[in-house]
Amino acid sequence: MTQQETKNNRDNRELRVIRVLEIDLTNSRLEIHERTDLAHYLGGTGLAAKLFSEFLKKDLDPLAEEQPIIFANGPLATIFPVATKVISVFRSPLTGEYGESHAGMRLGLAMRGARYDAIVIHGKAKRPTYLTVNAEAVNFKDASAIWGMGVGEVGTILRKLVPGTGHRSSLRIGQAGERKVAFANVNVDTYRHFGRLGLGAVFGAKNLKAMVVVGNTNEPLTNAKEYKQAYEDIYNQTVKTDIMDKYHGLGTAINVIPLNELNALPTKNMQESNFEHAEAISGEAFAEQTLLRQIACSGCPIGCIHIGLHRQMFGELYEYESKSISYDHELIFALGSYLGMSSQDKVYKLIDKVEDLGLDAITAGVALGWVIEAFEKGIIDETLLGTEVAFDEVEGCLHVLENIVKQPNEFYRLLAKGTDAVAEVYGGLDFAMTMGKTEMAGYHTGHAHVIGQSIGARHSHLDNAGYSVDQKHRKDQGKPETHKKMIRELIDEECWRNVLTSVGVCLFARNIYTPERVIKALAATGCKVNEQQLNELGKDIYKLKHRLRTDLGFNIDELRFPKRFFETKSLIGQLSEETIQSMLDEYKQQLSNLLSNVQ
Structure with a gap:
């Protein structure tokens, strides 16, 4: 296709008005832009990348207050099955490069109800702040009282401070984000995250503890017949075929045993690709022993989020605490096989810790793998760590995770910048398992x-x-x-x-959203492509x-x-x-x- 033909196609496309909310934290101001020139990008990834290119300050540090955070919703989000993701784009403090992360739960629905296709945040608040966003207003609230709190406690408080229905979505950081750990995440509605590449640190650098988006308007349906046909086709493919069965059944944790049998499950800092205790921490074992329930993001009929019940004693005389903790393949890999953890209890303890601190689980697990092997090889010692560490020993790992956030010495300040950063100084790059400065995922x-x-x-x-x-x-x-x-x-x-x-x-x-189905779904929203x-x-x-x-x-x-x-x-x-x-x-x-x- 020639450039002229491409241009003609764009000119002939039925343009959408893209509503962009711009929030200036420094001056507590906002602007709403209605732009048709962004319609070519539809929404989501394309829209976020384009807006990032406009607001990016490429000569400044990733944590400079001028750097933008972009959230962008897609035109199909939450009105079609399994269309659930909001995209965030930012400059990554972990890699220094382009950072992109995706999250589900209720954020897509809330942004749609607030009538924003994208939210751009820049500047730095003068004090710890949380935002409340709806179709009529943005409120800048003092977050001093919740600064320093863990992710779970902040979520509980925000639900009381900002009452609402299922059209409300809560984003918040933990102490890791406040301390600008390069792989701090942003928690979304408890069980999902903008996980990798350090968006939580960018929040922390802006004194932004949380943002609550409330979708308080309704969106009219203009093409009811086309919408019904497109929706039913996609819905039937989703729930009446076996395409999505594994995601509802065992979830992505179903991958643990097959990968293990294929010598493809990274184990003990990738010294091995087969884990002797894989069955004990497999999706089947979690489902049979601790699975509590399955939940779904807004607009999704699958329910792929698997919540396990973790009971642990915290005091004498049978003082037990029970927590609902989400697990999946990547968490079982990073905080399980990769660290040689042989039981669900150990995996749950590590998941619980990274969740409350607000750390990306994959990055944290791979960094811990390097720490354990470096300790075994004598590259680092107990004086530096403040603890002993070993594969299949959970307490030392919990200590290290806490100190990544506290950063009591230069070693931990480097570790808080990621595996590459610490290995560059202390050695062990040959077993620092990163690709493009980003810690590896759960496949070999x-x-x-x-x-x-x-x-x-x-x-x-x-x-x-x-x-x-x-x-x-x-x-x-x-x-x-x-x-x-x-x-x-x-x-x-x-x-x-x-x-x-x-x-x-x-x-x-x-595998459900073929080009034909995407085209029909978009047409039902009034977008002809x-x-x-x-x-x-x-x-x-x-x-x-x-x-x-x-x-x-x-x-x-x-x-x-x-x-x-x-x-x-x-x-x-x-x-x-x-x-x-x-x-x-x-x-x-x-x-x-x-x-x-x-x-």
């Missing part, structure tokens, strides 16, 4: 996962599903012609996922993200791959550094073609 499947997380726009396994590409090409990864095909699939998948997350779709439903336009949008967003991350320092030639990846057996056997380099070279060529519009 092959070359495509290593490459995919490294080149993905937000260094996430969710960018392009490299683990899936590995499984597809399991038997022929050594062939040069396969490398080209795998890179093509990684790029194509990331482009299409940009489309899905721009309209608000949860990636669990990626065709498949060619969607594909071009995915590429446009890919290019925009690449430009942003390059401007912020990303360099393909500076990617580091820890030797541990090549030492530990994976799903496909031993990985090859030569294959990684070959695939990187192929990626650079295909990226150049994409940026030059060469087909």
Whole structure:
């Protein structure tokens, strides 16, 4: 398609008015912008990236008060099944690069009810602050009384301070965000998060403890017949086929045993890829022994969020406390197998701690894995840590997590910046398991996962599903012609996922939301697009993200791959550094073609 044809398609598209709420924390001011020039990006990922490009101060530190936080909703969010995600974009304090994170629960519904497609926050409040946002107003509230509190306690208080119905969503940080830990997260409605890359630290740097969004208006339905048809088609695919069965049944924790059997479950800081206690912390074991209930994000009929009941004694004479704690594969990997934790009780204790402190669980777990191995090798000692640590020993890990937040010495101040930062100074880079300065996800499947997380726009396994590409090409990864095909699939998948997350779709439903269904669903909202336009949008967003991350320092030639990846057996056997380099070279060529519009 020529540039003129692309332009004509955009000109012919029925434009939406994009409502952007801009909040200036420094001056306690707000502006509402109604823009049609942003309609091309639809919403979600594309809209957030575009707004980020406008507000970003690329020469300033990620935690500078001038840096923006962007939240963007998708046009399908919460009005179609499994369209549940709000996208946040910010400059990551963990990597220094483009940061993007997704969260569900009630935020999409609340933003829709408040009539905002996007919220932009910049500046720094003069004192600890929380925001209440609805369609009529933004209130700047003193948060001094809740500053220093954990995530759970703050949530309880906010529910009392800002009463509302299910159309209310609560975002808050813990002490990790206040202390600007580079992998602090933002909790959303207790059981979901803007997890990776440190959005919580950006909140803390702005003196922003929390934000409550209340959706207090209704949205009229203008194309009732088209909407009903599109909705029922997607709903039937969601609940009357087996596509989503695993997410409701055992959830993503169903992956633990299969990955373990395939030598693809990272264990003991990736020294192993098979865990002897995998069955004890499997999705099946959690479901049979401690599963309490399943809940769903607003607008989703699946119920993929699995809540377990954790009982622990806190005093003599049978003084027990019971907590409802969410678990999934990534948490079981990062705070379970990766640390050699052999029981659900130990995993729950670690999840509970990272949740209340407001830390990203994956990053925290992988950082702990490095700490334990560095301790075993004598790189760090008990004097530095203030405790002994070992695989399958939970108390030392709890101590380290608390001190990542307290930062009592230089070691912990470095550890609070992430695994790469501390290993650069103390050593152990060969077993500091990061890709693009971001701690690895819970798969050791092959070359495509290593490459995919490294080149993905937000260094996430969710960018392009490299683990899936590995499984597809399991038997022929050594062939040069396969490398080209795998890179093509990684790029194509990331482009299409940009489309899905721009309209608000949860990636669990990626096999349901085909181009045809996305087009029909958008048409029911009054947005007329065709498949060619969607594909071009995915590429446009890919290019925009690449430009942003390059401007912020990303360099393909500076990617580091820890030797541990090549030492530990994976799903496909031993990985090859030569294959990684070959695939990187192929990626650079295909990226150049994409940026030059060469087909």
